[in-house]
Amino acid sequence: MDTDLLLKRCVPCEGGVEPLKEDAIVTYMSYLKTSWDVVENKKIQRIFEFKYFTESIDFVNKVADLANSEGHHPDIHIFYNKVTIELWTHAIGGLSENDFILARKIETMLR
Numbered sequence: 001m002d003t004d005l006l007l008k009r010c011v012p013c014e015g016g017v018e019p020l021k022e023d024a025i026v027t028y029m030s031y032l033k034t035s036w037d038v039v040e041n042k043k044i045q046r047i048f049e050f051k052y053f054t055e056s057i058d059f060v061n062k063v064a065d066l067a068n069s070e071g072h073h074p075d076i077h078i079f080y081n082k083v084t085i086e087l088w089t090h091a092i093g094g095l096s097e098n099d100f101i102l103a104r105k106i107e108t109m110l111r
Contacts (some may be wrong), residue, residue, distance in 0.1 A: 005104035010072035019094020
């Protein structure tokens, strides 16, 4: 398993594969540089906080551009200065490598 998720691209997933098991999720979580929460071993999520609403929207727009370029789209919830990103692979009802690739790339937007 390659630990440099920034060098990878999301691959289309139409189902037919099993979601990651708990041991693989733990391994992939170790590759992330910021704190994400695992939700029922089916999703990862993180709350990003900003000073102003406009910063939240700018961040969401950058995430949307990244998601489109990767072909893998998160669930995004905006609450004024807080943005919650939830990642999971809908086609398999759980986590795949794609979710961790996108999470790692989202982390780089915080510099």
